[in-house]
Each structure stands twice: as structure tokens, then as C-alpha cells.
Amino acid sequence: MAEDSEHSLIRIARAEGEPEPAEPLDLGQRVRELRTEKGLTLEQAAKEAGLARSTLSKIENDLMSPTYDALKKLATGLGVSVPQLFTPTRNARAGGRMAVTRTGEGAAHATATYEHELMAGALARKRMMPYRTRVRARDVAEFDGWVRHEGEEFMYVLTGVVRLYTEFYAAVEMRRGDSAYYDATMGHNVVSVSDDDATVLWVTALE
Numbered sequence: 001m002a003e004d005s006e007h008s009l010i011r012i013a014r015a016e017g018e019p020e021p022a023e024p025l026d027l028g029q030r031v032r033e034l035r036t037e038k039g040l041t042l043e044q045a046a047k048e049a050g051l052a053r054s055t056l057s058k059i060e061n062d063l064m065s066p067t068y069d070a071l072k073k074l075a076t077g078l079g080v081s082v083p084q085l086f087t088p089t090r091n092a093r094a095g096g097r098m099a100v101t102r103t104g105e106g107a108a109h110a111t112a113t114y115e116h117e118l119m120a121g122a123l124a125r126k127r128m129m130p131y132r133t134r135v136r137a138r139d140v141a142e143f144d145g146w147v148r149h150e151g152e153e154f155m156y157v158l159t160g161v162v163r164l165y166t167e168f169y170a171a172v173e174m175r176r177g178d179s180a181y182y183d184a185t186m187g188h189n190v191v192s193v194s195d196d197d198a199t200v201l202w203v204t205a206l207e
Helices: 027-037 042-049 053-060 068-078
Strands: 105-108 112-119 126-135 150-161 161-166 173-174 177-182 189-191 196-204
Touching: 027 053, 027 068, 027 189, 042 053, 042 068, 053 068, 126 189, 150 161, 173 177
Parallel strands: none
Antiparallel strands: 105 112, 112 126, 126 196, 150 177, 150 196, 161 173, 161 189
């Protein structure tokens, strides 16, 4: 889904015709909400996730940015997918809405292999999570096993050349404009095979 394929004008309004106010994403608050919804104390949640109590406390209080490995453990411990950690809950039923994310303004989450920029972070109760990623990895050996999570995923190559490795298929080399749609519960890793880091757009279905 390239940006140049989007409609030049998108008019989305709520049923009553008033714009929906945006809500900033707060990972710490979201984690705390999920923990309390499940009736877990800080100690219990940390144990379920296999994290130190101090680490979970820092995450909830926005004192540290968790690694992707920590996010996976946290999601498993709370019984949700990693993308759902970045989707705030809302009591009100969502109406028509939209969000614009300028280049470089998305929430940044870097790992040893990827640099993610989450988009549309102001929208709650999303059914999909879009994010732009700079692929730094050059070899699958740089990953700690397969990346896998709930839902389905769409990947579109923006710049450079990547190689998509999946658990059940042969590796596929992809260039700018190529795309792939796959079951995200299947193990998958992406590496850059171009001189510079490649960039891709990922859209992950949350349900």
C-alpha cells in the first residue's frame, strides 16, 4: 500500500459529524491497563512475562523503552499480541476517524535488527497497525529465532532490496514496489541485501 496510491482527499467524520479527538499513545499506561484488567499485581505480571519487577515498573512508568524481546515476553505474559500493546483501549464506540503521521513523527521503537516507526498511533481500537521499518539486519543469524505473532501481515518494499525468510517457504528476494501478505503466526524474518539499509512498510492485522 504505497503512499502514492492513497486518495488525495479522505474525508472521515464521526456519525454526528464532529471530528474525533486524537489520543496519544502511552505504552506504559497501556501495559498497566492490561495488567489491571487481568487482576495481576506488578510482581505477578512480571513473573508471567519472565521479566524483573523493576523492569516492568520502569516500562509502566515510561522510564525505559523495552526491547522487542521484552515486548514479546510482555505480550505473552499479558495474553495479547505485540501489536495490541500499542493499541489503547477505549470505552466509547469509535466512529469515522483518521490520523495523519508526518515523516519522522511516528513513535520510534528500535531493535537490534529493525528500526520501527509506528504510524497512526493517535487512533485507538485499530484493526491494523501500520509501521515503517528500516531493515538493518544483513543475515538471519542476527535474529534470536523466528519472529512470529498473532494476525496476518502485509509488507511493501519502499527502498532497497530485502530477502524475506519464512518458516514454510523458500526465501524470496524483493525489490522496491514488491509486496507480500502472509500469516504472521508463521515464523518470518527480513534482512536487507542492498548496500544501504532497506525500508519497508508493514501493516499488521490486530484481529
